[in-house]
Amino acid sequence: MQALSPSSSIALKSALPTRSPTPTNRVPPSQLVIQCAYRSDSANAAANSNFRGVGVGSTRADWQSACAILASKVVSQQKNDDATGTNIKAVNGHKTLDLVPIENLPKALTIADLSPAPMHGSTLRVAYQGVPGAYSEAAAGKAYPNCEAIPCDQFEVAFQSVELWIADRAVLPVENSLGGSIHRNYDLLLRHRLHIVGEVQLSVNHCLLALPGALAQCELTLTKLGYNVTREAVDDTAGAAEFVAANNLLDTAAIASSRAADLYGLQILSEGIQDDSSNMTRFVMLARDPIVPRTDRPFKTSIVFAGDGGNEDRAGTAVLFKVLSAFAFRNISLTKIESRPHRNQPVRVVDDVDVGTAKHFEYLFYIDFEASMAEVRAQNALAEVQEFTSFLRVLGSYPMDMTPWCPVT
Numbered sequence: 128m129q130a131l132s133p134s135s136s137i138a139l140k141s142a143l144p145t146r147s148p149t150p151t152n153r154v155p156p157s158q159l160v161i162q163c164a165y166r167s168d169s170a171n172a173a174a175n176s177n178f179r180g181v182g183v184g185s186t187r188a189d190w191q192s193a194c195a196i197l198a199s200k201v202v203s204q205q206k207n208d209d210a211t212g213t214n215i216k217a218v219n220g221h222k223t224l225d226l227v228p229i230e231n232l233p234k235a236l237t238i239a240d241l242s243p244a245p246m247h248g249s250t251l252r253v254a255y256q257g258v259p260g261a262y263s264e265a266a267a268g269k270a271y272p273n274c275e276a277i278p279c280d281q282f283e284v285a286f287q288s289v290e291l292w293i294a295d296r297a298v299l300p301v302e303n304s305l306g307g308s309i310h311r312n313y314d315l316l317l318r319h320r321l322h323i324v325g326e327v328q329l330s331v332n333h334c335l336l337a338l339p340g341a342l343a344q345c346e347l348t349l350t351k352l353g354y355n356v357t358r359e360a361v362d363d364t365a366g367a368a369e370f371v372a373a374n375n376l377l378d379t380a381a382i383a384s385s386r387a388a389d390l391y392g393l394q395i396l397s398e399g400i401q402d403d404s405s406n407m408t409r410f411v412m413l414a415r416d417p418i419v420p421r422t423d424r425p426f427k428t429s430i431v432f433a434g435d436g437g438n439e440d441r442a443g444t445a446v447l448f449k450v451l452s453a454f455a456f457r458n459i460s461l462t463k464i465e466s467r468p469h470r471n472q473p474v475r476v477v478d479d480v481d482v483g484t485a486k487h488f489e490y491l492f493y494i495d496f497e498a499s500m501a502e503v504r505a506q507n508a509l510a511e512v513q514e515f516t517s518f519l520r521v522l523g524s525y526p527m528d529m530t531p532w533c534p535v536t
């Protein structure tokens with residue numbers, strides 16, 4: 128995550144918490160450090176009450192070591208599993224998940240294949256980045272109301288936990304109405320082989336949180352907050368709140384959810400502090416297997432493609448124009464287009480007889496369009512897109528989030 132991206136938390140001392148903030152980084156007494164964790168809204172709070180989070184109440188140190196365990200176990204468990212074909216164990220040191228290997232036998236599709244049940248029991252385990260109280264945890268609860276939410280210290284770990292059967296799904300923020308795309312997750316979608324099986328949109332209502340009593344000590348500074356705070360970006364909002372509480376930082380506030388205030392014993396100094404009351408984050412749900420696309424409800428499909436730097440017909444803006452027209456001619460609406468630098472093929476050298484050579488950046492393009500892969504028009508559009516591109520991957524075809532929009536009041 129990057130500073131000021133929707134995935135960052137802010138420290139207002141003007142500084143918000145960093146991923147591993149150091150208590151020694153205290154600000155001068157004249158400044159207020161606000162370790163910020165964001166938001167609270169009743170809809171999300173309600174969603175949260177329906178599912179079980181993991182690790183609430185543990186200290187940040189415990190949580191960090193638990194996440195470290197998760198990250199390292201991912202590797203060792205993979206080795207064990209390769210050797211025995213059974214039993215991946217333990218997330219956060221105190222949960223065990225017995226996994227049953229998938230049989231490689233063909234089977235008839237049933238309605239259940241549209242949303243496969245977990246193989247290990249009835250509770251769906253959903254990985255998210257952050258700690259309890261994070262918006263991603265709320266998104267997991269909205270997407271899967273009775274799930275068990277599993278905190279992960281990095282997005283990468285959330286991906287791996289699904290790949291290694293520690294979790295059944297991952298829920299990842301991909302874009303925010305104010306901050307734009309969360310590029311890290313677009314890159315990870317490409318590097319991993321998980322499938323998008325759904326999307327969920329969440330109102331994000333940030334709160335300014337501090338320890339009880341901090342308000343009385345910082346009133347003047349708070350009044351001038353807009354000009355007098357140091358901002359510090361962190362990896363997740365709830366982690367910032369937890370850090371303020373765990374380190375008893377009276378000169379620090381956090382931007383986070385109201386749920387984070389409850390979980391970590393902080394006071395809400397101010398609610399709804401996001402720049403726009405309709406602040407909204409879109410999350411995608413990932414699974415090991417794709418769902419079967421349907422036509423009886425609105426579907427969205429996400430793809431990523433690259434032009435071909437070595438081929439004039441498949442390069443540069445021409446390819447983008449042709450791809451867009453493949454959708455436009457079929458009346459397929461695009462809801463999103465994003466370009467990312469092409470890591471494997473970063474530049475294209477172009478010869479110009481008069482000017483010499485020039486280097487152009489090469490890009491990967493991510494597109495979301497409003498159609499199901501079960502529709503012939505979508506299949507035809509992609510067949511055409513394939514002709515113009517050197518690389519094309521369908522990231523997922525999944526039901527659109529059609530829940531009515533309830534802006535925070």
Ligand SMILES: O=C(O)C(=O)C[C@]1(C(=O)O)C=C[C@@H](O)C=C1
Nearest residue numbers: 133134261262263300363364408
């Ligand atoms: O920090 C959190 O609470 C998160 O869930 C992460 C995240 C993000 O990365 O975009 C999710 C939603 C909000 O927009 C802010 C932060």
